[in-house]
Amino acid sequence: MKEITLIIAGPRGNMGKEAVKLAEQTPHFKLLAVVDTKNEGKRLRDISDMPALDIPVYTDLEKCFTEQKPDVLIDLTSPESGRVHLELALDYGVRPVIGTTGFSQEDIERLRAKAEEKEVGAIIAPNFAIGAILMMKFAQTAARYMPDVEILEMHHDKKLDAPSGTAQKTAQLISEVREAKKQGHPEETEDLPGARGAEVEGMRIHSIRLPGLVAHQEVLFGGPGQTLTIRHDSINRASFMPGVRLSVETVLSLKTLVYGLEHIID
Numbered sequence: 251m252k253e254i255t256l257i258i259a260g261p262r263g264n265m266g267k268e269a270v271k272l273a274e275q276t277p278h279f280k281l282l283a284v285v286d287t288k289n290e291g292k293r294l295r296d297i298s299d300m301p302a303l304d305i306p307v308y309t310d311l312e313k314c315f316t317e318q319k320p321d322v323l324i325d326l327t328s329p330e331s332g333r334v335h336l337e338l339a340l341d342y343g344v345r346p347v348i349g350t351t352g353f354s355q356e357d358i359e360r361l362r363a364k365a366e367e368k369e370v371g372a373i374i375a376p377n378f379a380i381g382a383i384l385m386m387k388f389a390q391t392a393a394r395y396m397p398d399v400e401i402l403e404m405h406h407d408k409k410l411d412a413p414s415g416t417a418q419k420t421a422q423l424i425s426e427v428r429e430a431k432k433q434g435h436p437e438e439t440e441d442l443p444g445a446r447g448a449e450v451e452g453m454r455i456h457s458i459r460l461p462g463l464v465a466h467q468e469v470l471f472g473g474p475g476q477t478l479t480i481r482h483d484s485i486n487r488a489s490f491m492p493g494v495r496l497s498v499e500t501v502l503s504l505k506t507l508v509y510g511l512e513h514i515i516d
């Protein structure tokens with residue numbers, strides 16, 4: 251297989267560490283450098299807890315792109331940084347694979363237009379885990395028959411964004427197959443603000459944050475006399491890595507921005 255050269259932004263994070271391991275272990279991936287919030291000028295091997303790789307650490311993504319000229323940027327940072335990094339990658343002709351969450355629908359449409367104008371492929375994957383993609387696909391199918399649905403997403407308490415990217419993507423997929431529908435009692439009141447969760451076209455999303463959790467989601471459907479629950483659990487971050495690998499391999503042949511791995515995994 252042809253070698254693919256990579257930059258990883260966010261290498262010291264939970265996901266970034268796994269992605270560095272993935273790059274090390276995949277024979278046709280070559281990690282050229284990493285982009286961090288600190289450690290400018292160091293080598294990765296000089297940072298505690300990081301693998302002994304003799305590659306440079308940058309804090310300036312533009313400088314990194316100019317000096318390293320990678321094929322692909324993997325971004326696993328924060329919502330604000332992810333947005334800036336994606337735009338910069340498109341400007342430099344580097345294909346972005348963005349696992350970072352917190353993108354709005356407007357962001358995605360604007361960035362897709364830019365990717366198409368530049369003819370640079372890009373992937374934003376709110377969830378790289380195959381089981382989570384299946385959970386979303388199954389939920390979309392179930393919603394055709396059982397349109398009353400609530401989404402419960404549960405994550406570790408270091409997560410910055412709520413609701414999760416996965417919950418928002420799930421709601422989007424469900425809204426593609428059902429009419430907007432106000433759920434619950436038509437006259438229900440929220441006596442404590444937020445009690446009914448966030449609302450997307452009448453669907454409710456509830457976000458739980460607790461130490462001990464990793465990434466979990468239940469999609470609950472209700473109909474007369476029955477309920478259906480579709481649940482996915484990521485119990486560690488290795489669960490996301492096959493999706494990262496597939497995204498890196500696929501983004502090279504794209505000329506647009508793909509939002510969600512369900513468009514890549516048939």
Ligand SMILES: NC(=O)C1=CN([C@@H]2O[C@H](COP(=O)(O)OP(=O)(O)OC[C@H]3O[C@@H](n4cnc5c(N)ncnc54)[C@H](O)[C@@H]3O)[C@@H](O)[C@H]2O)C=CC1
Binds near residue numbers: 285287351377379490
């Ligand atoms: N798509 C998916 O399957 C998954 C996505 N995520 C998302 O990935 C992102 C990262 O998650 P975690 O690794 O758990 O977070 P984390 O907080 O453990 O790691 C984020 C890292 O990014 C670094 N960072 C922040 N801004 C940066 C910048 N401008 N340049 C370079 N590095 C920067 C931070 O210093 C930190 O080391 C989040 O948005 C999360 O929602 C997390 C798990 C799975």
Ligand SMILES: O=C(O)C1=N[C@H](C(=O)O)C[C@H](O)C1
Binds near residue numbers: 405409
């Ligand atoms: O922050 C996380 O951890 C995760 N974020 C993604 C999301 O917001 O959906 C994917 C997964 O749920 C883990």
